[in-house]
Structures are given as C-alpha cells and as structure tokens.
Amino acid sequence: MKFWQAIAFTEPDQLVDFARLAEEFRFTGVTMGDHFVTPTRIDSSYPYTPDNVPWVQPNDPSPDPLMLTGALAQVTERLRFMVTAYVLPMREPLVAAKAISTAAVLSNHRLDLGVGVGWMKEEFQAAGQDFHTRGQRCDEAMAAIDRLMTGEKVSHRGAFYDIPECQLCPVPDQPVPILIAGHSDAAFRRAARYEGWLGAHYAVDELPPIAERFQKVWSECGRADAPRIVSPITDLGSLDDCKRLEDAGLTDLIHMPLTFQGIPASSLDDKRRAMESFVEQFVVPLGP
Numbered sequence: 001m002k003f004w005q006a007i008a009f010t011e012p013d014q015l016v017d018f019a020r021l022a023e024e025f026r027f028t029g030v031t032m033g034d035h036f037v038t039p040t041r042i043d044s045s046y047p048y049t050p051d052n053v054p055w056v057q058p059n060d061p062s063p064d065p066l067m068l069t070g071a072l073a074q075v076t077e078r079l080r081f082m083v084t085a086y087v088l089p090m091r092e093p094l095v096a097a098k099a100i101s102t103a104a105v106l107s108n109h110r111l112d113l114g115v116g117v118g119w120m121k122e123e124f125q126a127a128g129q130d131f132h133t134r135g136q137r138c139d140e141a142m143a144a145i146d147r148l149m150t151g152e153k154v155s156h157r158g159a160f161y162d163i164p165e166c167q168l169c170p171v172p173d174q175p176v177p178i179l180i181a182g183h184s185d186a187a188f189r190r191a192a193r194y195e196g197w198l199g200a201h202y203a204v205d206e207l208p209p210i211a212e213r214f215q216k217v218w219s220e221c222g223r224a225d226a227p228r229i230v231s232p233i234t235d236l237g238s239l240d241d242c243k244r245l246e247d248a249g250l251t252d253l254i255h256m257p258l259t260f261q262g263i264p265a266s267s268l269d270d271k272r273r274a275m276e277s278f279v280e281q282f283v284v285p286l287g288p
Contacts, residue, residue, distance in 0.1 A: 001246050002028040003283050004082060005275060006232060006257040009033075009060045014268050019072045021272055022079060025279050029080030029112070030072070031232075031254050032065040034087050039122040047119055047183075048200040054120075066103040066111075073107035081107060082230075084254070085116035085181035085198055089134035090127045093141040093161055097148040097168055104172040114198040114230070115142065116181035135186060136160065142178075142190075149176070179230055188214045192221035199231025201256065204241045207231060208248035215249055232256050239285055253282075 005022040007015065007030045022030050038058040046054040069081040081103075088096055104111045117134045118124065124131040137160045144156040144163060151171035156163040179198040180191035191197040197214045199207065211229055218227045232254035233245065245253065255278050258266045266274075 001242065001250065001286060002252040003279075004029050004031050004080075004230075004252060004254045006031045006084075006254050008084075008257050009062070010257065010271075011265065012061050012063065014271070015063070015068065016072065016075050017268055018271055019076055019079060021268070021275060023076045025275050026283070027079070027255075027275075027279075028252070029082055029110070031082045031084045032068055033062060034065050034083055034085065035062045035120075036090065036123060037126055038062075039120075039126060042120060042122055044119060044121045048202075064099075066099040069103040069111055070106040073103075073110060078110075080110045080112055082112040082179075083114050084200075084230075084232075085114035085179075087118040087123075088115050088141050089117055089137040090124060090129050091141075093144040093148070093156075094163065096141065097145045100145065100176060101149060101168055101171045104176050105170045109172055109174055109176075112177045112179065114179045114181050116198075117187070133160065139190065177228075179228065183210050183213075185217060188217035189221060191227070192218050192223055196228030196230065196251070199229070201232040201234050203235045204233060204237070204245065207233065207245060207250065211249045228252065230254065236282070239282065242282055242286060 005027045007018055010018050019030055038060070040058060042054065045052040065083040065086065072081065100113060115138070117138045121131040124134065140158045140160050144161055147154040147156065148168045149171050151168060153165055153167045155165040178194035179196050180187055180194055181198040181200065183199070188197065191214065199210065202210065214229065215227065228251045229249045230252035231250060234256060236242065242253070258270060258274055263270065
C-alpha cells in the first residue's frame with residue numbers, strides 16, 4: 001500500500017515546508033483539492049458527509065492544484081502530486097489540457113490526476129458552466145484532452161466542444177495517471193477507462209462495500225487487471241484497519257489533513273508531529 005499526505009487547506013506560507021516534510025517522511029506524495037471559489041451560500045447537497053453539509057469553508061485556502069504542483073515540484077525531488085479531484089467540466093478542454101500538460105512536464109512526470117464532475121451547482125454557476133451537462137461534458141473533454149496530450153496535430157468536434165486542428169506543446173513523454181472520483185455507477189464506468197477510482201474520505205467500514213461495487217463494474221467493463229483504488233480514510237485506528245482495507249483492494253491511502261482532525265489551523269510543528277505519528281503507527285510497520 002502507498003501512503004499520501006493531504007495538504008488541502010494548508011496555510012499557504014507553510015506549503016513548501018509541508019511538502020518537504022512529507023518527502024522527508026517518505027510519503028509517496030501529497031494530495032490537493034480543487035475549488036475555484038466557495039460561494040457564501042451553498043444549497044447543493046454534499047454527497048460525502050452524513051448530513052450532506054460540506055466541510056469546506058469560504059476562508060479555507062485552496063490554491064490552484066496544478067499551479068501548486070509546478071511550484072512544489074521545484075523544491076522536492078521524488079514526491080508525487082495528486083489532485084483530488086480536478087473538476088474538469090468547470091473548465092474548457094484547451095484550458096485544462098494546457099494546465100495538466102504544464103504541471104506534468106514541470107514536475108518531471110510526478111503528477112497523478114484525479115478527475116471528478118463536481119457536486120456544487122453554485123460553483124458551476126459562478127464559473128459560467130452548465131451544471132446539468134457536466135457528466136457528458138467531462139467525458140467529451142477527457143477524450144479531447146487524451147488526444148491533445150499526444151502532442152500531435154489533432155482536432156475535435158463533439159456535442160459540446162469544437163476544437164480546430166492544433167498542437168499542444170509541451171506535453172509529457174509518458175501518460176499522466178488518471179483516477180476518476182465519485183461513487184456513482186457512471187463514475188465507476190468512467191474510472192474503468194483509466195487507471196482506477198478515487199474515493200472521498202470514507203470511514204473504514206464504509207470503503208469495502210463501495211470498493212466491491214467498483215471492482216464489479218471494473219470487471220463488467222472488460223478490465224482483467226487489478227484497478228488502482230485510492231481514498232482518504234477518516235477513522236483509521238489500527239494496523240488491522242490497514243490490512244482490512246488492503247484486502248478490500250485499497251492500493252493508496254491518504255492521510256487526512258489536520259483540518260479534518262479537529263484542528264482548524266496548525267503550526268508546522270503540529271504537522272510534523274501528526275505525520276511522524278502516522279508514519280510510526282502505520283507506514284513503518286507495513287513496510288514499503
């Protein structure tokens with residue numbers, strides 16, 4: 001199992017040092033969320049908490065994750081960067097392709113991209129994008145971006161986007177690993193076209209049945225290989241929990257940010273202690 005450290009909501013002036021600490025503690029990488037803005041009023045139902053109320057607050061820092069990848073890659077050597085998850089249908093495909101390719105190149109192929117269709121209608125409205133067609137537009141945008149990322153001269157004409165023949169440069173010389181977020185059957189089918197599935201802060205007891213549903217869809221879509229399954233876990237308490245999750249198919253576990261541990265703001269020393277404790281309890285005993 002691989003272990004990642006979430007840096008969502010980290011104080012911006014601590015991001016560089018936090019990333020360096022994550023590398024020092026031998027985490028596989030760090031994960032970053034994606035929000036343009038947080039509307040003052042949110043009526044949309046959040047699908048990942050029992051009360052359907054989102055944890056994010058308007059004043060929680062949320063830097064652009066691909067710009068952050070490019071910046072943090074310059075002060076680290078092996079640390080990977082994962083976006084959890086990039087809300088693709090809030091962006092035009094050319095804009096997204098340029099940002100993804102630039103981050104992948106500047107990080108020297110250390111980018112893992114989680115892609116989601118989003119849940120917050122109010123944010124789509126603020127971005128001037130149609131919330132109701134987001135799934136269809138995500139599929140079409142991903143198809144266009146896949147072609148653009150080849151670096152060849154390509155064009156695209158679909159139901160939502162019309163891109164004349166053009167060439168994207170620079171592009172990475174190896175594919176960016178793609179994970180799909182969301183736990184609907186449509187999200188699972190989308191994930192079966194890529195590397196695997198990205199979960200959203202589930203409890204230990206919640207993840208196995210969801211992972212089983214995904215693996216069933218994965219097989220029904222003709223995939224014979226084992227999928228990559230990545231998720232934060234909100235209540236990890238023991239090595240037995242880790243082993244149970246690994247048996248359920250979890251390949252990458254994300255250590256939640258301190259914000260989700262009841263600490264709304266923290267010093268760099270707080271973060272060091274939290275990571276060190278996690279590593280000593282889970283990473284070292286399980287080995288590489």
